[in-house]
Amino acid sequence: MTATISKGLAGVVADTTAISMVNPESNSLTYRGYPVQELAAACTFEEVAYLLWHGELPDAGQLREFEAAERSRRPLSRSTLDVLARIPESCHPMDALRTAVSHLGSEDPTEDDADANLHASIDLFARIPAVVALVQRRRRGLAPIPPDPALGFAENFFHMTFGEVPAPEIVRAFEISLVLYAEHSFNASTFTARVVTSTLSDLYSAVTAAIGALKGPLHGGANEAVMHMLHEIEDPARAGSWLAEAFAEKRKIMGFGHRVYKNGDSRVPTMEAALRDLAAAKDAGRLMELYDALGGAMVRAKGIHPNLDYPTGPAYHLMGFDIPTFTPIFVMSRITGWTAHIIEQLAANSLIRPLSAYAGHEERRVPEASRRLVRTGG
Numbered sequence: 001m002t003a004t005i006s007k008g009l010a011g012v013v014a015d016t017t018a019i020s021m022v023n024p025e026s027n028s029l030t031y032r033g034y035p036v037q038e039l040a041a042a043c044t045f046e047e048v049a050y051l052l053w054h055g056e057l058p059d060a061g062q063l064r065e066f067e068a069a070e071r072s073r074r075p076l077s078r079s080t081l082d083v084l085a086r087i088p089e090s091c092h093p094m095d096a097l098r099t100a101v102s103h104l105g106s107e108d109p110t111e112d113d114a115d116a117n118l119h120a121s122i123d124l125f126a127r128i129p130a131v132v133a134l135v136q137r138r139r140r141g142l143a144p145i146p147p148d149p150a151l152g153f154a155e156n157f158f159h160m161t162f163g164e165v166p167a168p169e170i171v172r173a174f175e176i177s178l179v180l181y182a183e184h185s186f187n188a189s190t191f192t193a194r195v196v197t198s199t200l201s202d203l204y205s206a207v208t209a210a211i212g213a214l215k216g217p218l219h220g221g222a223n224e225a226v227m228h229m230l231h232e233i234e235d236p237a238r239a240g241s242w243l244a245e246a247f248a249e250k251r252k253i254m255g256f257g258h259r260v261y262k263n264g265d266s267r268v269p270t271m272e273a274a275l276r277d278l279a280a281a282k283d284a285g286r287l288m289e290l291y292d293a294l295g296g297a298m299v300r301a302k303g304i305h306p307n308l309d310y311p312t313g314p315a316y317h318l319m320g321f322d323i324p325t326f327t328p329i330f331v332m333s334r335i336t337g338w339t340a341h342i343i344e345q346l347a348a349n350s351l352i353r354p355l356s357a358y359a360g361h362e363e364r365r366v367p368e369a370s371r372r373l374v375r376t377g378g
Ligand SMILES: CC(=O)SCCNC(=O)CCNC(=O)[C@H](O)C(C)(C)COP(=O)(O)OP(=O)(O)OC[C@H]1O[C@@H](n2cnc3c(N)ncnc32)[C@H](O)[C@@H]1OP(=O)(O)O
Pocket: 217, 218, 219, 220, 222, 251, 252, 253, 254, 255, 256, 257, 258, 259, 260, 304, 307, 308, 309
């Protein structure tokens, strides 16, 4: 019998999920039934995080309690700070974050039941921004800034990174990006987390593996690659010729294309609007000319549309973050979706173990040592 191979598991439905629905036909994305565009317009990131974990938006009392928990759990332990201090400054911040999350797991002695996993998820949600901010400051030769419990999640991240909170429009654009990045069904990093969880391993191991999967430029690493690409092209008039050269060399154009959406990513219009407001506030007309020139040329040449990483790259640049901080910011958001999936996987677990079709050497006998280990020189 010849097996049907679904390379990259393309088109394979691996399980059910109640967390989000990606619908490429209607170009929509819902979290727990709510359109992501409405959530981005109306909710704080804390409310969306609560929704992903609990299945419902919080009422005022639930939100107050949740915000208080997040704010109180932000500080990093001495031992986490010591581990971070020993990681080479030259490494990518995703490597530092992966190590920090793994270390945080070694500090958490709790069992892996659903309550403990929800507790650990909120711990990671609260602490990851402190790691990301500290690592960016260290790269700039600056001392860490402790979290401020008087500030919300997004504002506090700016405070820990820059020592100040920018204008509310900038914080809002950032918060919109966090809402849009939070969850996207069985993408590669979430599926990685579910595979690890399916062996009944622990939440920190699953998140550590997910960070590794997100780092790659075909997935979350694309937001950084987009900004490098825009810097490289530099002049909007060069966008067409740069693209033609990239096609000739069979290079993938970062921030374009998607495994599920083939007619545009449902999240892009919302993020693009936020980027345009940001660019107007920052007088970044030339960057937007380049952004539009490349986007237009790509759609005209190949009919391939931008994904969410295309607008978030320049948006994070305009907010003042260093490029290597972009994918770690994605982690600050996606930790909510990953951990919601880990809890869901565990609640109805089945070991994830697909089959492979063997394509190697035909069966053969191991030669005797006297024939295998013949001297060939030296
Ligand atoms: C948050 C996120 O993770 S969103 C994704 C972020 N990743 C990127 O932006 C990286 C660039 N994009 C890509 O590499 C791809 O579009 C992926 C990996 C995201 C999706 O890949 P797939 O689903 O395998 O692509 P798909 O099968 O639709 O490709 C169809 C054709 O379009 C081409 N194509 C797809 N995306 C691109 C791109 N960005 N640049 C150039 N060509 C592309 C493919 O090479 C393929 O061409 P072929 O038929 O001549 O071989």
